[in-house]
Amino acid sequence: MSEVEPGMVAFLILAPMLLAMVVQCYIAHKYTERFESLLTNCTFVTGNKKTFEHAGLVGKVMRTGLISMVLTMPKMFVRRRLIDLDEVRRFPPSMRRLLVSLLVIHILLATALVIFNYALPVNVH
Template sequence: MDADTLGIISGVIGIPMILIAIPLIYVVNAYTELSERMMPTSSFVKANIDTYSQAGLIGKVIRNGFLTMVLMMPGISHKRGIVNLAEVRDFPAGLRRILFVTWGLCAFCFLALILVGGYVNSVK
């Protein structure tokens, strides 16, 4: 494959990733505190707030990403004593869907870019 084709492929993957990052930033700003308030007894939420509250937008992204991962894997998180399963069950389905879709699409595009980069390095 020549450089032009790889550039087009990277653009086809990278541009949607940037366009997905814009709503992700909105979701992080709008829903991080709301999501954390819905899990008041969770020890990891309190620890994340204490650790990352001074980090600005990057800290909010980290807190929101951790919260989304815990919601994706509640069984593992409960076994480790991080989260109460009742709080996860009571978490609103619409908000959970928003978090999963935005983070999932961004992760999918990022993985696709990594695979294209790996292909480019293996062909050289």
């Protein structure tokens, strides 16, 4: 059986990871304010906006990622009274799918990278 080249496996994980990050940056740059305007009664979202609004693109990526978390696990935030569940339910389904999909892609690729790192045999010479 032939051995798998570690560099190729790393490329097959890192290339989509980079592409997903570029897409995340574009969406964050273009739509962060739109997403936040749909969640004005959510103290978690408004608090993050105040915290990260002066951080440029990195701040927008953080804010968009945190909104993705709110849309993915709203019950966790409702229990702590950080979001308005009605606003989250009214969030447009197409935007919700986009943000949740990006979050899932990031998590899957990061997990694949960690698994690959631990599954890689160590050659001690």
